[in-house]
Amino acid sequence: MKKASRVLLIFFLLLIVLLAFQYPKLDIISGYAAKNMSSSVFLAKRTAVSVAQNDNNVPLISVAEVVVDPMAKNATATVFGLKERRAVYREGLGSVLLNGDSELPKDLKRPNRNILKDSLPFPYGNNGTKDSIFPEVDYQKLDRALHMAFSSPEIQKTRTVLVAYKDHIVAEKYIRGFDPETPILGWSMTKSILATLYGIMEYQGKIELEDNAPVAEWENDSRAEISYDHLLRMQSGLEWEEDYSTISDATRMFFFEDDMSSVQRGKETIASPTQVWNYSSGTSNLLSGILRDQFDTYQEYLDFPYRELIDKTGMYSMLIETDLNGTYVGSSYGWANTRDWAKFGLLYLHRGMWNGERIFAPEWVDYVSRPTAFSNGVYGAHFWLNSRGKYPDVPRDLYSANGYQGQYVFIIPSRQVVVVRTGLAGGEKFDVNAFLKGILAAFPKDP
Template sequence: MTRGGIRYLCGAFMGVVFSLPVQGEAIYPDPQWELAPVAASPEVSALLGYSFPQPRGVEREGIRTDGLVVIQRGKLVLERYEAPYDASKPHLTWSVSKSFINALYGVAEERGLVDRSDPLARYYRPLQQEGYARIRVEDALHWASGLDWAETYEASPLTSSVVAMLYTLGRDDMAAWAASHPVRTGPGKRHNYSSGDTNLLSAALRGIVGEQAYREFPWQALFEPLGMKSVSWEQDASGTYVGSSYLYATPRDMARLGYLFLRKGRWQGVQLLSEGWVTFSTTLAPAYGNEPVAVDDDSHPGAHWWVNAGVESQQQPLAWPGAPADTYAAWGHWGQYIFVIPSLDLVVVRTGDDRDRSFDRNRFLSLVVAAFGGQEEVQ
């Protein structure tokens, strides 16, 4: 039955944690997600109440969730949208698109086209100069290229590298503009979150797959195999996909990327990404621990994903203590997320518009775990 746009299925919480299915038993959406709506419960109501407060905030204040999709054991168990969004309307993902760039590199490595240890300059000529040629693919994926970059947004637009890249000085050729930044530290030595690193990767992908194949590569390599029908991706004037920011997709299609990683790179019997790539992507970036880290920092980088693990040598706690330690996420500006929790066989996509930073990731994940962490599958 349906209540207020939310699908429910009669059933009960069993108070036990289910076992993960073996790979051969994995369920994949073909072509749509199989529906297995969750039973109504106080925990589910609490999650929805936090995500969709009523009345919805005015003048962009407070939590403003546009869409919520929960996939468990390969089935769509919870879904809700707020107008003007619905299941068919793509959402701007902002920096979630960075994790799509990661996946494209994973496919390219699986096909033998590139190795993560390759110098990025091999595929992107503007980096073929002293001080830049030692930047490896994996350095850029860890946001550790060493380039002097300021990833600041509304608070300081006049000194922001990313604002200038997207909207003013660098907008015609974003990778070239990123490559014009001076080297600040040696590659791989210091984590510095940078949309410039991502757009360098996007431009280098042209050199990896070839100029003719580049335009269709995201679709041929990823979107079509995963059955993503809603995706569009903007290019700058030079023809490079704006890998840092401008991919649009529905939450259902965003969940497919999370599910690919949840299933260790395998999709419908085909290994699109190696298991090693998934492990590499979701392991804390080595450069992050090379300098003192803040105890309360909840942005722990992997390789173009964000991870829950902290720096053990500095006794840094989990990024999101309310979630299992194996949780990781794709994360975009103003509250766009793909959360993956392997120990719960769970993918959660949340889109929104939280410009006042009222959305609390840890609280949200705590509510997700309360609602979905102890369910037995309804037969």
């Protein structure tokens, strides 16, 4: 009996030590759990049980207890009854995490959407897919490649895969609970959406990439030399810590700030522009805030991504969530179903032309896919690259939108192929090189 008591005492002491060590992170844990649950349930229309068992079932986040209120459209999370955080869903704007005494604005403006009914198949419409067979495509190899992508569900955690070739879907697969209509969080794939908005602004003659970024706080110091180009290439020289394992610049921004665009704005420089490359979600949200300042009214800013890109290309499932200040979280919070993510890739494959209408200049594609100095050839302008063979068995002209947990839109111009993969695991758990090698083996090298 005494031995059991000692074991129990040791257990509680260890628990106290663990809680003391992790206590500062509890706000992040409950905040992540609440926000992810709210968006997944009310935006993606998934069940709370599925989200809890899968999306939130990761180290530390899994200890949070989340309660969903369907009537109020919110989710509230706590960790052992501590650090309560609430995320609220807003129609047209997605979910937002409340901070302390923060409240939603009483007059919530929403983006105007132009969702048209049409009779066209994918990609220029949403009325099914084209039923075509390409004699040069080895469909058996494609089937094997997709099978391999889903073959270890507990490790790879692949959810959806789509392969498009010459504007046709030639392969598509979903796990149970997901289908062509299910919106999926792209995480940092949203950065590539944000960059595209700047490409559109440039094409419309509203900005020049070499111009200094119009940030009032920088006008009287060395930061005045930072240009749009420096920000899009993550070469501003501004200090930033992109670390999600601790309380860092990134986690403070996502879980404690009403205005996410302000965090990078207030940072000092650690180097001159172009002297370092430093991946920064704060920079992307700063760019979203700068974009907001380009418009005379807030409604114009809200409408711009949908009017000029998203709805114009029929990506009707896509939604970019805003922060509490009403600014798009351009670093991370873009949602779309797998087919609409593929349309985004095809827009780039077509170098900005969409069904006869030009969205951005063809030179924009060259710009975003040109390697940025000091990135070791893996980064362009808010897109990832294969210019130095990070994926050795894949063409060097591949460039992609990448997101946390293995969200990808791969664009491979030399093969006229776009590949979308979504899931809950990336890095070592999902072998991108092997995945793409298997898919590309089904296509001719000179289509």
